[in-house]
Amino acid sequence: MDIAILIYDRFTALDAVGPYEVLSRLPGAKVTFVAERAEPKRTDTAQLALLADATIDELTHPDILLVPGGPGQAALMDDGPVHRWLRTADQTSTWTASVCTGSLILAAAGLLTGRRATSNWQAIDELRALGADATPERVVFDGKLATSAGVTAGIDMALELAAKIAGLQVAQAIQLGLEYDPQPPFDSGSPRTAPAEIVEAVRAYSRFAEQPA
């Protein structure tokens, strides 16, 4: 089972590594980090680089296609090699998935028109403007399309995906292996639960603040 995770300049590491850690533990899984060029890709903080082990042209028909988000998403909204690869890969994939603003890239490539999908909480309006039936849920499945909200939501999505692919017990074993029994010390992980002044501060300092809604 070939799993292609797209990486690009200024992606968010955890968007990619969360689902990788889950999906790579599926029986028979082979994860490949791919990019336009097979080279190290530096994340949004510039403080970490992950190696792309193959080019997108070397893996055109993965069983699972996953697109992480991050500030670099903004540079991948125009048609080009990545969009063409996404459209080709989606034609034969068993699952097409995204984390955070990765769904904006899928939408810009024309793959989410009329489909139920989610994204980072600050990107829901933009996702809707790109033609998706956007909903601010944490994980959304629509047929073979699996999208998730910001960053850490990719872990929850990947566990659901693992159960659909390999059954409940395998997914539970993976969850235990990752000791995924989350105990966040604060209740500030969603705009619905975070203190209002925190939501406003994050919104004000975000790159989304400069974009038209």
Add this chain to the structure above:
Amino acid sequence: MDIAILIYDRFTALDAVGPYEVLSRLPGAKVTFVAERAEPKRTDTAQLALLADATIDELTHPDILLVPGGPGQAALMDDGPVHRWLRTADQTSTWTASVCTGSLILAAAGLLTGRRATSNWQAIDELRALGADATPERVVFDGKLATSAGVTAGIDMALELAAKIAGLQVAQAIQLGLEYDPQPPFDSGSPRTAPAEIVEAVRAYSRFAEQPA
């Protein structure tokens, strides 16, 4: 604020990337992934490589020192350059931290003797045998020592650390930025909540099964 995250052959990616994603967002944070040699380090699945941007000798006095776990931990239990670096760095660090079996490496280097600490749920006995006051909690603080349980526990630890370093509001803003409002689809993330047969299966297939308790 210099943050050194040690990586090595066959570490678990999410152990390192979870805390990185939190701590790199602290004001003034500069995270550096370090290793004995500045080269790509391949994870336990062999399906991903992260770049070590500096050698351990280039960063001997980080403010925060973090050691992830993973199967490769077993090759770092003997005294040598990594242990010497850990002891040196710990002398001046503000915080010394670990995720999962990273605490076994700290213990083997002599840094956890008599200290309250945690580890992967399957490594608690080994941690105790190495001289720590081992406890199967998710996150344990003992003075400047911060240890966490398996893999994903590093995210919870890092958020607590973020609050201690930069205050509650900064930590809450980071949590919201990462949309860390976990909704695991199953309740199988701890040996206390997972179905008994899942716990036994994970135990049987684990590398810990072959080790003396």
